[in-house]
Amino acid sequence: MSVDVKICGINDAVSMQTAIESGARFVGLVFYAPSPRAVTIDAARELAAAVPPAVRTVGLFVDPKDRELLATIKKVPLRIIQLHGDETPERVTEIKKLTKLPVMKAIKIATKYDLKSIPAYEAVADWLLFDAKASDSILPGGNAKVFDWSLLKGITPTKPWMLAGGLNVENLAEAVRVTGARTVDVSSGVEDAPGRKNPDKIRELIALARRL
Numbered sequence: 001m002s003v004d005v006k007i008c009g010i011n012d013a014v015s016m017q018t019a020i021e022s023g024a025r026f027v028g029l030v031f032y033a034p035s036p037r038a039v040t041i042d043a044a045r046e047l048a049a050a051v052p053p054a055v056r057t058v059g060l061f062v063d064p065k066d067r068e069l070l071a072t073i074k075k076v077p078l079r080i081i082q083l084h085g086d087e088t089p090e091r092v093t094e095i096k097k098l099t100k101l102p103v104m105k106a107i108k109i110a111t112k113y114d115l116k117s118i119p120a121y122e123a124v125a126d127w128l129l130f131d132a133k134a135s136d137s138i139l140p141g142g143n144a145k146v147f148d149w150s151l152l153k154g155i156t157p158t159k160p161w162m163l164a165g166g167l168n169v170e171n172l173a174e175a176v177r178v179t180g181a182r183t184v185d186v187s188s189g190v191e192d193a194p195g196r197k198n199p200d201k202i203r204e205l206i207a208l209a210r211r212l
Contacts, residue, residue: 002210009037009187015197036195102126108133132165149178
């Protein structure tokens with residue numbers, strides 16, 4: 001069985017088409033202005049229009065306000081809302097009710113202590129995403145930072161989950177071996193610079209994931 005891939009932070013048509021044609025199961029659009037990967041609602045609408053039904057478009061938000069979420073989903077056909085900030089389990093529930101969309105909650109990991117929040121989020125989110133905690137960056141993700149994958153040994157969420165955090169062609173196989181991840185989320189690992197996706201790197205990583 002191959003490993004599914006989400007290519008996150010797509011902000012141009014070539015990268016979107018490459019991800020789709022290469023077999024990405026999820027594509028991510030970032031609605032967080034400080035990110036070099038951020039897209040406007042209008043740009044996101046154009047990019048999402050190219051996504052076929054078999055591929056799920058994920059919108060990444062960081063502690064979003066209700067009006068931001070509603071304005072976005074009104075114009076962009078998102079399939080999943082990804083929350084990558086400090087949203088509480090209660091806020092996750094509110095956003096699910098507000099948007100009527102599945103919600104993925106990112107859990108940022110640096111130590112074993114960070115795993116304690118899993119049960120509370122698992123109870124309300126539709127997906128979990130395990131990412132590296134980046135205390136030295138204003139960006140909540142996409143920092144090319146890897147966490148200690150062995151921390152996830154023995155963790156068996158009842159909800160679908162993705163592994164993120166500095167994944168690339170060099171470390172993907174090991175990350176999957178250690179964690180047992182069946183879906184991975186990659187952004188910086190297929191870029192030449194923050195916000196600049198490399199089509200060849202996208203193809204290479206997805207091809208590798210499909211062989212695992």
